[in-house]
Amino acid sequence: MQGKTHMGIGAAVALLIARKQPGIxxxxxxxxxxxxxALIPDLDHDKSKISNLLPVKNKLFKKLCYVLIGAILVSAGYSYKLKYLYFGALYIALLGFAHHRGFTHSLLALGIISVAVLSLRDHNLWFYNGLVIGYVSHLISDMFTKRGIELFFPxxxxxxxxxxxxxxxxxxxxxxYAVTILIVFLxxxxI
Incomplete structure (x- = not known):
């Protein structure tokens, strides 16, 4: 699916869940x-919205950047005793070796992201819960595509x-269009 569809589905699911929570x-x-x-799993795709945030266009160099960023996060996590950075670092470093709809679209990646998010929840519980909701909605949505996903990677x-x-x-x-209408209604x- 395309990024706009993933974002819409993720937002709609969050709106459906959040309507039972207090406050706008x-x-x-x-x-x-x-x-x-909902965009994070597509970091492994060279042409995705989120992957293009990295200013590097060369595929090999982009993968090397992911490994380097992962190594920097491990170092920072160790230096500042921030354990959640290890999980984020592991995820990003593995991006350097990932193919589209492989690792990032798996239960393994979901587990790593969930643990990293769980560690961060004290900062803003609702935002980080939303991250996991969006990630899960992405995996489920891509299971409706003809190619499917490597859910049980490796x-x-x-x-x-x-x-x-x-x-x-x-x-x-x-x-x-249906998701957009649902979002407007929710x-x-x-208001």
């Missing part, structure tokens, strides 16, 4: 977290649902 600020933080979290078998769609196809466009309940 809680809802806003969870929704923003989910929209960001096992190379792609897992997908029986009903699938083409990334960027007409069904995804309709889904994107947000209007706060």
């Amino acid at each position: 600020d809680t809802t806003a933080m969870m929704t923003i977290g989910a929209a960001v979290g 096992c190379k078998k792609n897992i997908r649902f029986i009903i699938t769609m083409t990334t960027g196809g007409k069904i995804e466009a309709v889904l994107n 947000v209007s309940r706060y």
Whole structure:
């Protein structure tokens, strides 16, 4: 699926969950977290929205940058005794060796991100809960694509649902419009 669809689905799921929580600020933080979290698994794709935030365009150099950033985070985590940085560092360093819909689309990656997020929850619980919600929504959404995902990485078998769609196809466009309408409806309940 495309980044805009992942962001929309992540935000819609967060809005559905957050409506039972007190306050608009809680809802806003969870929704923003989910929209960001829904993009994170596509760091392994050279042309994704989130991957293009790194100013490096060369594929090999980008992978080396991920490994270097991971090493820097390990060093910082050790120096400042911030254990959660180890998990973030591990995730980013593994990006240097990942292929699209492999490691980052697996339960292993979800576990690493969840532990890193769990360690950070004292700073803003709702934003970080949203990150995990967005990440999970991304994995489930990509299981509806024809290619599926390597959910049980390092096992190379792609897992997908029986009903699938083409990334960027007409069904995804309709889904994107439906999700947008749902978001507008859910947000209007706060106004």
